[in-house]
Structure formats: structure tokens, C-alpha cells
Amino acid sequence: MKLISKSGSASFKKDDTAAFFITEEDSRIISKILPEGFSYLYDSIDLSHFKGKSSEILFIPFKDKPDVILSGLGKKKDIASESLRNSSANITYLCREKSKSEVILVLPDFENFTSEQSLKYISEGAVLANYSFNKYITKKNDDDSPKDMLLKSIFFYTSARNSQKILDETLVICSNTLLCRDLINETSDKCDSVMIASEAKKLKLKGLTCSILGKKDLEKLNMGLILAVNKGSKIPPALVVMKYVGDPKNKKFTAFVGKGLTFDSGGMNLKPSGHMETMRMDMSGAAAILFAVKSIAELKLNVNVYGVMPLTENMLSNDSYRPGDIFKSYSGKTVEIGNTDAEGRLILADALAYTEKVLKPNFIIDLATLTGAVITTLGETVAAYLSTNEDLSEYIRISSEETGDKSWRLPFYPDFDDRMKSDIADISNVSSEKNAGTITGAVFLKSFITSTPWAHIDIAGTAWYSKKRGYRPKNATGYGVRLLTEIIRKI
Ligand code: BES
Ligand code: ZN
Ligand code: ZN
Numbered sequence: 001m002k003l004i005s006k007s008g009s010a011s012f013k014k015d016d017t018a019a020f021f022i023t024e025e026d027s028r029i030i031s032k033i034l035p036e037g038f039s040y041l042y043d044s045i046d047l048s049h050f051k052g053k054s055s056e057i058l059f060i061p062f063k064d065k066p067d068v069i070l071s072g073l074g075k076k077k078d079i080a081s082e083s084l085r086n087s088s089a090n091i092t093y094l095c096r097e098k099s100k101s102e103v104i105l106v107l108p109d110f111e112n113f114t115s116e117q118s119l120k121y122i123s124e125g126a127v128l129a130n131y132s133f134n135k136y137i138t139k140k141n142d143d144d145s146p147k148d149m150l151l152k153s154i155f156f157y158t159s160a161r162n163s164q165k166i167l168d169e170t171l172v173i174c175s176n177t178l179l180c181r182d183l184i185n186e187t188s189d190k191c192d193s194v195m196i197a198s199e200a201k202k203l204k205l206k207g208l209t210c211s212i213l214g215k216k217d218l219e220k221l222n223m224g225l226i227l228a229v230n231k232g233s234k235i236p237p238a239l240v241v242m243k244y245v246g247d248p249k250n251k252k253f254t255a256f257v258g259k260g261l262t263f264d265s266g267g268m269n270l271k272p273s274g275h276m277e278t279m280r281m282d283m284s285g286a287a288a289i290l291f292a293v294k295s296i297a298e299l300k301l302n303v304n305v306y307g308v309m310p311l312t313e314n315m316l317s318n319d320s321y322r323p324g325d326i327f328k329s330y331s332g333k334t335v336e337i338g339n340t341d342a343e344g345r346l347i348l349a350d351a352l353a354y355t356e357k358v359l360k361p362n363f364i365i366d367l368a369t370l371t372g373a374v375i376t377t378l379g380e381t382v383a384a385y386l387s388t389n390e391d392l393s394e395y396i397r398i399s400s401e402e403t404g405d406k407s408w409r410l411p412f413y414p415d416f417d418d419r420m421k422s423d424i425a426d427i428s429n430v431s432s433e434k435n436a437g438t439i440t441g442a443v444f445l446k447s448f449i450t451s452t453p454w455a456h457i458d459i460a461g462t463a464w465y466s467k468k469r470g471y472r473p474k475n476a477t478g479y480g481v482r483l484l485t486e487i488i489r490k491i
Helices: 026-033 039-044 081-097 115-128 163-185 193-201 215-220 224-230 279-298 344-359 373-378 390-403 414-420 437-446 481-490
Strands: 002-006 017-022 057-060 067-072 102-106 153-157 208-213 238-245 254-258 260-264 304-314 326-328 334-336 363-368 383-387 407-409 454-458
Touching: 002 115, 002 163, 017 026, 017 081, 026 039, 057 081, 067 081, 081 102, 081 115, 115 153, 115 163, 163 279, 163 481, 193 208, 193 238, 193 260, 193 279, 193 304, 208 279, 215 224, 215 238, 224 304, 224 326, 224 344, 238 279, 238 344, 254 279, 254 344, 254 481, 260 279, 260 344, 279 304, 279 363, 279 481, 304 344, 344 363, 344 437, 363 390, 363 481, 373 383, 373 437, 383 390, 383 437, 390 407, 390 454, 390 481, 414 437, 437 454
Parallel strands: 002 153, 017 067, 017 102, 102 153, 254 304, 254 363, 260 304, 363 454, 383 407
Antiparallel strands: 057 067, 208 238, 238 304, 326 334, 383 454
């Protein structure tokens, strides 16, 4: 896909498609809003039914003049970065429906945003809506074109300074978000630990290296928890460590750690029907980290990061680990298995302890589809984060705000710590009380970090949508790629 900046006064050819953003206030004075040369639109057509409401969209085709799209923005005072992304996403969706391969967006000036900001948000929404996971659909249109058309080029009339640079950045970060969706949507049959490790390994970018610890290495290192979860699987586990050095003089590193459960059957505590079908998405944390590190390297950001991905399946077999078993973690702590479906925290515990002890970063952030409880708490559109560090919490909060990858902080209070106690081991992987599952999951993880500032983001709801919402499609959303890329900039 191409994003191309245009400046000066907008001019169009007859085969073009021109798209305009219209607020509720401006919908009443459309003739003043559109550039000269578009009088054919309001002269020939009654536009009074178009009110400029957010999510309102109008397509007006012409034979020998440019087709016109009007996309509503709602009331001026309510316009936010997300309304800009969603409004431009609607233009993309409409163009795809009409099988257009190109569109020209004309950006207005906004009171509450600079031209640079509005170009960024509008271009993001346009790209993030230009996605379809259709590789397994064999049916084509009569002319052999694919069933689901995508835009090839999007042009932007903007007064923003450095506009092409802004668009180039959008394209890097958002293309990686789309690739992240592809990896998550891919079936577990293909997308296993071996495939994800090779996806990381094959990246050839300046400053980026990747090492893979295989089953033998994990045995040597005594990563008892990753190995326990992997016991029921035919496919070996892996711990992938990506390293990007963009600031060689600086010794400071931030580590991202992502849950990479390539399929979560629940194990002996087997998931019931209705809960297992989507569990190929349980590697969404790892996928977000892979593509965030790739974005950071492609943008050549002046930072140092690790991307750590513990990878395995959680399967049911004669060899599966059992409820009641006890395993020794990499950290030395023993863990009683209260429930084999609470496996994410086990593989993360080993990965986090290893990250702190061996990689010694200054900050650790983990991203995980850890608990169904987070969906009960915050729904599908907001992730939960918990942190032992105020600075890190603030970086997450403001980066969430900036990117629209929404999140909300949950508390650690000392009384939660007691709930993970075991009578026969150092700690249990499940809580003695049923409620507050997202917090107690995080409490378990916390006990494997000694002193490094750390935050945990539970993305079980946000990584995968049960329906399309704005610029995010049904199924994999790519949540976290933009958030982590922004966090690293803030840090
Ligand atoms: N992968 C699941 C969490 C999940 C649920 C992700 C729904 C996406 C959608 C996780 O491994 C899990 O099964 N968690 C259990 C923990 C419980 C056994 C303590 C849960 O949330 O029920
Ligand atoms: Zn599970
Ligand atoms: Zn899981």
C-alpha cells in the first residue's frame, strides 16, 4: 500500500474519488467547505439529509466528474483522535465496498488538533481499516479479482509540515499492526512455536539480532514452568530473544515480554466448547512484541529494546502436566499447579525471571492474553495494566491515550498477595478466591520479579474482537503494536 502526501489547493481528475471530512456544524454549509469545482455536487444533489454525524458516510458517484465521499465527524467539540481514525476508516471501508483502488482524502483544519496530528490519526485509521484475512477463502469474483478488495494508494491533501514523513511512519507502524493481525489470525496448525521463532529470526534489520533457546536449552536452564506447560505438546517450546540496539552508546534497555501460547486447550482442565475455538489467539502478546520490535527497528528509533517470547502449546495428552503437580521454576521457586488452564502465567514467570536475571533491562513490560476476567472487568475495548512503578504506569497511560490502544490501571494491594498461597509449594498458579482474576494473575507474575520496574498488560479482551468495531476488524486487532512503539518513545 502507498500513502502519498499532496499539498496546495486540491485538484482532481474525472476518474478520481475525493473524500471529505464533515462535522455536524459544517454539514449545514457544505458549499463553503468543499473546494472550488465541486459545485456540481451541491447544485445537482440535495445533501440536506447528510448531517455530519460520526459514523455517517455518503457516497455520491458521478459519470464524468470525480466521485465524492462525505464522512461524518460528529460535533466539533467532541472530535478526538479516535473519531478521526474511525471517520477515515469508514472511507476505506466504503472504497473497498465500491472496489476502488485509490482515494484522495482532503483534510480540513481542526481547532483541537494541529495539521500534523490530524494527518497522523486520519492516515492511521485509513490504513488500519484496509485489512482482510481471506487467504483461506478460495472463492473469487467473476473477473478473478479477490473477493475482498483493498486500497492500493491513498492520497492526502494536507497543510501539515513534514507530511510525507508522517505518512511514512504511519505506514511502518500500521503495516506491522496488520502483519501482527495476520500472525494471530493464522491457524495454530501452521502458526506454532517453530513458525513464530523463524518469523523473528528471518528479520534482517540494522541493529536487530535474534537468538532462539530450544527445548534442550530450556532444560539446561531449568525453565521448569515453560517445560511443564509444553509437556502435552508434540511441538517443542522455544524462548525467543530479539535484541534491537538503536543507541549503542546507551546501556539502558527496555524489555518487552509476550505470552506466546500458540494454542490453549486448557490442558487437563480442558476448556469447554465455546471457549476453545479462538484459542489460537493466545499468542497475541508475543505477536504484538514481535511486530513492535520490528516497527522500532524499521523506524530506526534511537532506543534499545529486547523482545522476549516464550512459545508453546497447552495440549491434552498422556504426557500433559496435571493439576496437583509441582514444578520448579527458573527462579528457583516451586509452583503448585491448581489449574492447567492458568498456563500463561507459568510460561511468563520463567520468561520474566530470565529477562530480569540475564538481560538486566531497566524496565520490563509484559503483554499477555492472561485472563478471561479482564473481559468481564473492562470489556473487549480496554486492556488492564498493573505496575509496581509509577513512571512506567504513566508511560502506559499517555501512550494509550495517544494511540487509541486503550488501557486502564488496576491496583496491587498487599491483601491480594495471600491469595496465591500453596500448602505444599512456594506458590500456587491459581487464587484461593474466585474473584479479581486479572489482579491475582498479575500478583503471581509479580512474585517472579525481584526489583526491576515492571508492568503487566492483560490484553485477553483487546487482542481479539467478537465483532468489527471502527478501524479494528472482527478477530485479531493487532492491539499493542502501536501502544508499545509509543511507550518506547515515551521512555
Ligand atoms: N488464555 C486464557 C485467557 C483468555 C480467556 C484469553 C479468554 C482470551 C479470551 C488463559 O490461559 C486462561 O485460561 N485463564 C484462566 C485462568 C484461570 C484458570 C485462573 C481464565 O481466565 O479462566
Ligand atoms: Zn489457559
Ligand atoms: Zn492461555
